[in-house]
Structures are given as structure tokens and as C-alpha cells.
Amino acid sequence: MSIRTQRVARLFQREIAGILGSEFADQLHPMVTVTDCRVTADLSIAYVYVSVMGDSSAQKNAVVSKLKDLTPRIRKSLGGAIRHQVKSIPELRFFLDETLEHASRMDELFGRIREERSGRDPESVETDG
Numbered sequence: 001m002s003i004r005t006q007r008v009a010r011l012f013q014r015e016i017a018g019i020l021g022s023e024f025a026d027q028l029h030p031m032v033t034v035t036d037c038r039v040t041a042d043l044s045i046a047y048v049y050v051s052v053m054g055d056s057s058a059q060k061n062a063v064v065s066k067l068k069d070l071t072p073r074i075r076k077s078l079g080g081a082i083r084h085q086v087k088s089i090p091e092l093r094f095f096l097d098e099t100l101e102h103a104s105r106m107d108e109l110f111g112r113i114r115e116e117r118s119g120r121d122p123e124s125v126e127t128d129g
Helices: 003-022 057-082 099-119
Strands: 032-039 045-052 091-096
Touching (some): 003 045
């Protein structure tokens, strides 16, 4: 990504997060965080990654589906917020960011490995000799 696209992506990320937190907070019941935004080289499409605080994956997917339904309204609000900074407002595509869940799962697995290793008694291992 070029410096320009990175700057525009960060601008979109900040503005979309603000819009979701202020204008659409009542429609998106659990907490939604915009974790990343990536834009195409021609700035026509913005891929917006969100993290959703919720118990089940069905609940998280429902929030992402709701975001997809609200996309035209979010895009209109984004246009009003940054109309003097970019020539055109990109198409928005929302995706669920599961990085935190994957990291938590990896921590759990590493914890199990540590427990198994510490549970072994090094003197009980037989050696050939």
C-alpha cells in the first residue's frame, strides 16, 4: 500500500468508528470496534474490519450482517464527514475481525503445552545408557 492509501485508510477507519459510535450505537447493540481498514489502490473500495464484543459467533455474525444492511447510511454519513478531504466515497465492505479470538485460542493451546511439559518429571524419563 502506498503512503496515500494508508493515510486514506486510517482516515476512513477513524471516521467510520466515530460514525458507528455516535449515529448507529443504538442499532448495533453489542460494542463494535473498527480494528482495521484497507483501501484499493484507486480508493474505490474500503475493506472495513470490525471486532464485535459478544458471546456467540452467531451474535457476532448478526452484527456484521446488520452493518452490511446499514452500509448505504454509513457511507452517506462518511461522505458528509470527509467530503472536503477525498474526491469520492468508496464502496464499503464490512468483515468480522477474529484476530482476538485466534490469539486467545493460541494462548490457550500454549498454556496446555506448558502444563503438559511441566507435568512431566525429567527424572522419570528413561535413558539408554
